[in-house]
Amino acid sequence: MPDIERTRERARRIREHALRMVHRANASHIGTGLSMADILAVLYGGVARVDPANPRAPERDRVILSKGHGAAAFYAALAEAGFFEVSRLETFCEDGSALAGHVSHHVPGVDFSTGSLGHGLSLGCGVALGLKRDARPGRAFVILSDGECDEGSTWEAALFAPHHGLDNLVAIVDYNKIQSFGSVKEVLELEPFAEKWAAFRWDVQAIDGHDPAALAAAFAAVPRTPGRPSVILAHTVKGRGVSFMENDLLWHYRSPSREQLEAAVGEVRGER
Amino acid sequence: MRTAFIDTLLAEARGRSDVMLLTADLGFSVLERFRDALPGQYLNVGVAEQNMMGIAAGLADVGKTVFTYSIANFPTLRCLEQIRNDVCYHGYPVRVVSVGGGLTYASQGYTHHGVEDIGVMRALPGMVVIAPGDPLEAACATKALCALAGPAYLRLGKAGEPRVHDGPIDFQVGRAIEVAKGEDVALVSTGGMLKYAVDTAQALRRDGVSARVLSMHTVKPLDVDAVRRALAETKLVVTVEEHSVASGLGAAVAQVVAAHDGRQARFRMFGLPDERYSRVGGHGYMREMMGDLRAFALEALRAA
Numbered sequence: 001m002p003d004i005e006r007t008r009e010r011a012r013r014i015r016e017h018a019l020r021m022v023h024r025a026n027a028s029h030i031g032t033g034l035s036m037a038d039i040l041a042v043l044y045g046g047v048a049r050v051d052p053a054n055p056r057a058p059e060r061d062r063v064i065l066s067k068g069h070g071a072a073a074f075y076a077a078l079a080e081a082g083f084f085e086v087s088r089l090e091t092f093c094e095d096g097s098a099l100a101g102h103v104s105h106h107v108p109g110v111d112f113s114t115g116s117l118g119h120g121l122s123l124g125c126g127v128a129l130g131l132k133r134d135a136r137p138g139r140a141f142v143i144l145s146d147g148e149c150d151e152g153s154t155w156e157a158a159l160f161a162p163h164h165g166l167d168n169l170v171a172i173v174d175y176n177k178i179q180s181f182g183s184v185k186e187v188l189e190l191e192p193f194a195e196k197w198a199a200f201r202w203d204v205q206a207i208d209g210h211d212p213a214a215l216a217a218a219f220a221a222v223p224r225t226p227g228r229p230s231v232i233l234a235h236t237v238k239g240r241g242v243s244f245m246e247n248d249l250l251w252h253y254r255s256p257s258r259e260q261l262e263a264a265v266g267e268v269r270g271e272r
Numbered sequence: 273m274r275t276a277f278i279d280t281l282l283a284e285a286r287g288r289s290d291v292m293l294l295t296a297d298l299g300f301s302v303l304e305r306f307r308d309a310l311p312g313q314y315l316n317v318g319v320a321e322q323n324m325m326g327i328a329a330g331l332a333d334v335g336k337t338v339f340t341y342s343i344a345n346f347p348t349l350r351c352l353e354q355i356r357n358d359v360c361y362h363g364y365p366v367r368v369v370s371v372g373g374g375l376t377y378a379s380q381g382y383t384h385h386g387v388e389d390i391g392v393m394r395a396l397p398g399m400v401v402i403a404p405g406d407p408l409e410a411a412c413a414t415k416a417l418c419a420l421a422g423p424a425y426l427r428l429g430k431a432g433e434p435r436v437h438d439g440p441i442d443f444q445v446g447r448a449i450e451v452a453k454g455e456d457v458a459l460v461s462t463g464g465m466l467k468y469a470v471d472t473a474q475a476l477r478r479d480g481v482s483a484r485v486l487s488m489h490t491v492k493p494l495d496v497d498a499v500r501r502a503l504a505e506t507k508l509v510v511t512v513e514e515h516s517v518a519s520g521l522g523a524a525v526a527q528v529v530a531a532h533d534g535r536q537a538r539f540r541m542f543g544l545p546d547e548r549y550s551r552v553g554g555h556g557y558m559r560e561m562m563g564d565l566r567a568f569a570l571e572a573l574r575a576a
Binding site: 020058062088105109112113114115116117119120122123125126127128129130131134136140152153156157159160164206232 | 312315318320322323326327328329331332333334335353355357358361362383399405418
């Protein structure tokens with residue numbers, strides 16, 4: 001089990017990097033980065049078997065950020081894990097940079113470019129299937145947004161994985177209840193969400209997605225049922241950690257001003 | 273062509289455990305032998321083309337060379353974004369295979385007419401686009417695709433197409449095959465129109481017109497040199513395709529024509545109009561929409 005305090009510190013740094021990156025780049029999507037920071041901190045704090053010194057090691061786990069708009073936090077997690085220098089985060093969205101506003105495989109540690117929703121779970125199915133057929137040890141972790149569970153392709157993959165016994169596939173839904181243009185409840189209700197995944201024959205764990213211990217325990221437990229893929233429904237808060245960003249659709253779009261950045265970083269550091 | 277495809281793929285895959293065949297629940301009476309012979313390299317993903325393409329990319333990421341199989345527009349248009357982002361952007365060795373390109377499924381209606389597929393696939397950076405002209409070319413193309421590094425699209429007819437080439441051919445991706453020599457007209461054909469182009473060339477010969485026939489099995493990368501030679505050495509170049517002239521081989525060759533300096537032949541595109549059609553019928557009936565290639569070529573020559 002990863003050390004909880006170190007994981008919390010990792011999550012704090014991911015949040016701070018992401019805030020600085022979107023401010024500097026005048027970019028969107030800070031809310032989604034803040035909501036999944038704890039998931040990334042746990043995943044890269046010892047769960048995912050990856051080697052920053054050898055990002056393409058054949059027997060690695062694959063981490064697929066299907067919600068590719070969370071790129072800032074994802075790159076921050078990769079830099080913190082040692083895939084590249086933290087200073088490179090400053091190039092986010094800059095002229096000539098590989099660090100695109102949606103996840104790019106031209107960045108060390110990234111296996112798949114994403115950004116159009118509903119692609120990631122199929123990619124994860126392919127990885128998991130290929131590894132399983134060759135009796136290789138790797139796993140596929142796919143981080144989904146709740147919004148992309150509107151996509152039919154997500155459910156094509158959801159139907160596929162249990163049928164083929166892909167227990168080396170782990171989906172994590174960053175269930176922050178806000179999608180692009182409104183709340184999930186208003187736009188397209190997903191509930192009963194856990195029951196849907198269960199009905200598709202996934203092993204479902206619903207947890208607090210901001211609790212490192214709960215996340216670590218959920219990851220440690222998979223696969224709880226041999227032959228079944230796992231989904232972790234991580235209940236999260238969009239904009240988590242910054243009071244004026246929490247649960248506000250505005251921060252799917254707006255970039256923080258200098259004053260807002262300083263206030264936000266202060267809160268993330270626990271200085272509020 | 274589809275028989276040549278599956279026979280060749282099965283033969284290649286026997287020695288290549290990384291070669292996989294995925295289908296989106298189509299291939300009855302075609303894919304069974306592969307399925308039964310190499311079950312570990314085969315998968316029916318169900319009626320889910322988007323998922324199939326994402327899975328193919330994931331499989332490619334862990335070292336597989338993947339053929340995805342379906343018919344008409346299903347393996348291309350239905351999952352176009354997965355092809356663009358998940359396959360092409362990453363440069364994965366995924367081969368999209370469509371059986372029933374063009375008007376093969378003539379009577380089945382507009383949904384089953386694959387007449388923009390070449391245009392859409394050739395618009396994607398890094399995509400190789402191949403439409404073999406006969407079963408031998410289909411076999412050669414399949415073999416070549418097992419070894420190619422990046423993504424590709426293979427457009428096949430259905431079954432029972434006549435063999436056009438008499439003997440062995442020098443098939444290379446991106447290199448046209450000269451099927452008949454000629455100096456007046458060059459018929460540049462892709463896909464299953466090759467037989468028609470060869471027959472038309474013989475008819476033109478009886479009209480006193482010497483017609484060159486090129487099998488342009490690879491639409492992308494296009495054999496630009498062969499097109500330039502035809503432009504320089506003949507009076508009329510006609511592209512021949514069972515595809516919309518708005519975006520297929522004709523459009524690809526037109527880009528070469530427009531950039532060609534010096535003396536050049538006239539250029540015409542023979543193919544399907546950029547229209548939606550409401551009628552169905554047999555393959556021959558539907559092909560009549562294109563008109564008659566011999567008359568088309570003779571009229572264009574007179575204008576020249």
